[in-house]
Amino acid sequence: MVRSNHLEETDPAVYAAVQDERRRQEESLGLIASENHVSEAVLxxxxxxxxNKYAEGYPGSRYYGGxxxxxxxxQLAIDRAKELFDAEHANVQPHSGTQANMGVYFAMLDPGDRILSLDLTHGGHLSHGHDVNFSGQLYDIEQYGVDPDSGYINYESVAEHATEFDPDLVVSGASAYPREFDYERIHEIASDVDAYHLADxxxxxxxxxxxxxxxxxxxxDFVTASTHKTIRxxxxxxxxxxxxxxxxIDKSIFPGSQGGPLMHNIAGKAVGFQEALTPEFTEYAKQVVANAETLATTFSEHGLSLVSGGTDKHYVLADLRDSHPNVTGSDAEEYLQNVGITVNKNTVPGETRSPFTTSGIRVGTPSLTTRGFTQSEMETVGHAIVDVIEHPEDQDVIEDVSSLVDRLCEEYPIYD
Structure with missing residues (x-):
């Protein structure tokens, strides 16, 4: 392993930035739903x-020696992924979740084919067909949304949309929809219109x-995933x-859309998958959800509106328009950043503000759960978040919450 003293000697500027980032992570509370802290073994x-190793191709069939x-x-990463998800085949080479989606699209669709997916402002993802992304530029996209009253997906409406649009691929999955998908129902909808179903x-x-x-x-038909959010x-x-x-699928990834796989990242995947096969990881995942439910309850008790009224997952999506109409998602993100709490601004269903401004915040629990937080600590953090949003200029509140963050970070270090 390349030791940090070598980095310090060779490039003091990068070394300093790495150390600053480590301190930032250690000395703040990370509640961004798509982030987590990997083990030292994964690092x-x-x-x-x-x-250092180029390995174009697949195990047993490479274009390089050695x-x-x-x-x-x-092969360890592949076998462990197959075991974790009860899958017949796993490709562990995509560099990101977006490139995993690209691999499926390129394998099964032609440019101009039709994709039906969840709208970005209703919780979908850029790679599901937004016009600034390759997916929206190469394919004919229509999108479904959530019911404006309940915040849940109306599957009968999705079925009607699919019948009218006749897509070649239906996508389930989201980056900011806090409820479980009915994958079986989506698969039925896709099958009824002779479309593939991709679950992201x-x-x-x-x-x-x-x-x-x-x-x-x-x-x-296809399941795509990121390997660094809730799975560490x-x-x-x-x-x-x-x-x-x-x-x-394999041909679509290599040679279709990627060159040499990043073998060091694949090693990290293999280690993380092995960790995920343990009983301890199962308890961790249960705690992630329990912590998110506690956060949802705490927010609701303070009058924050939650999209769909709560969560089934590892994050809550708070809509600030009713409780704090003059506070944007961007404002809330900045207020909380100032006291050492990191969340991200997020669009909400019916959004009228810019995605750089937004009317909501997404608050996730994977990282703090990795640090050892349980429901008690999450309730405390939830109260602190609301206090800061409600009193962003009250110096007593700012000092109290900053002190709380310092104490919690000291009590629950990331790395010993």
Whole structure:
């Protein structure tokens, strides 16, 4: 492993930035739903000499020599992914969840084909068809949304939309929809219009691996995932599918859309997947959801409106328009950043503000749960978040919350 003293000697500027980032993580409370803290074992794997190795191709069939140990690592990642998700085939090479989606699109669709997916402002993702993304530029996209009153997806409405639009692919999955998807119903809708079903589980990968969230593998043609949010593995993407589509998917990733795989990241995936196979990880995932439920209850008790009224997942989506109409998501993000609490501004259904401003915030629990927070600490953090949003210029509140953050960070370090 490359030690930090070598980095300090070779490039003091980068070394200083890395140390500053470590201090930032240690000395603040991270509540961004798509972030987590990996183990030191994953850090070691990702910082290993595997970063030096080109390994174009797949285990047992490479275009470079000297890949025998890279083959071992990648096969471990593949086998563990298949075990975690009960999948026939796993491709662990995508560099991100977006590139995993790209791999499926390129394998199964032609430019101009039709995709039906969840609208970005209703919780969807850029790679599901937004016009600034390749997906929206290459394919004909229509999107479904959530019911404006309940905040839930109306599947009968989705079915009607699918019948009218006749898509080639239907996407389930979201980055800011706090409820479980009915994967079986979406698969029925896709099948009724002779479309493929892609389940994007990027945010709930770890919850599904631990068995605390519905696994779509038997109700989707393709499952794509991120490997660094709720599952705490090496940063990147993952594609799961049946043997029927395995060759098409593998060719779409390499040589179709990527070159050499990032073997150090795949090593991190392998280690993280191994950790996710343990009983301890199952307890962690249960705690992630319990902490999010506590956060939702705390926010609701303080009058914050939550999209769909709560959560089934690892985050809550708070809509500030009713309780704090003059506070934007961007304002709330800044207020909280000032006291050492990190959240992200987020659009909400019916959004009228810019995505750079927004009317909501998304608040997630994976990182704090990794640090050891349980319901008691999450309730305390929830109260603090509301206090800051309600009193952003009250110096007594700011000082009290800042002191609380300092105490909690000291009590629950990330790395010893």
């Amino acid at each position: 070691e794997a990702q910082g290993s000499v595997l970063t 890949c025998e140990h890279a083959d071992t690592v990648e 589980i990027a945010h709930v990968t770890g919850l599904i691996a631990a068995g605390v969230h519905t696994n779509p593998i038997s109700n989707a 593995a090496g940063r990147g993407g993952l594609i799961l599918t049946s043997d029927e589509f395995s060759e098409q």
